[in-house]
Structures are given as C-alpha cells and as structure tokens.
Amino acid sequence: MIDCKPIETPMDSVVKLSADSGKELADPTMYRQIVGSLIYLTLTRPDIAFEVGVLSRYMQKPRKPHLDAIRRVLRRLRH
DSSP states (O other), X not given: OTTOOOOOOOOOTTOOOXXXXXXXXXXXXXXXXXXXXXXXXXXXXXXXXXXXXXXXXXXXXXXXXHHHHHHHHHHHHHO
C-alpha cells in the first residue's frame, strides 16, 4: 500500500456492509491485525474512529468488501 493513490474523502456513512456479502477471506489474520492497529491509531486520529468502528464489527468473519473498505481507510491515512 506504499505506492497507493491517496484519497481525501472518508468512508460514506450510507455504505451498507453486510456480514454475508462477498467472498470470505482465506486467512483473516491480516484483516484482524490491520483493524487492531487502526483501533490503536484512533487515539491520535479521531477522524477515522467511525470507519474503524464499523469495520471492527466484522472481525469474526471478514469478507472481501470489508478488506476493500480497510484499504480505503489506509489510502485515506496516506493522504
């Protein structure tokens, strides 16, 4: 994600992430590690607290759309 294109806008609050839509991740460890790091980061970056809170709901069985949303948060942090 070092060479990713940065974005300015936060995650849209009307985006509906579902617990059963999309393909299930083969190894959810990376998703859990990233979300855990982002939860820690919300102490100094409260502007991402909403997005991280929504994405932390799917720690048990993350799916592809959830990982895509995490990547969007990382691109926003890159900005």
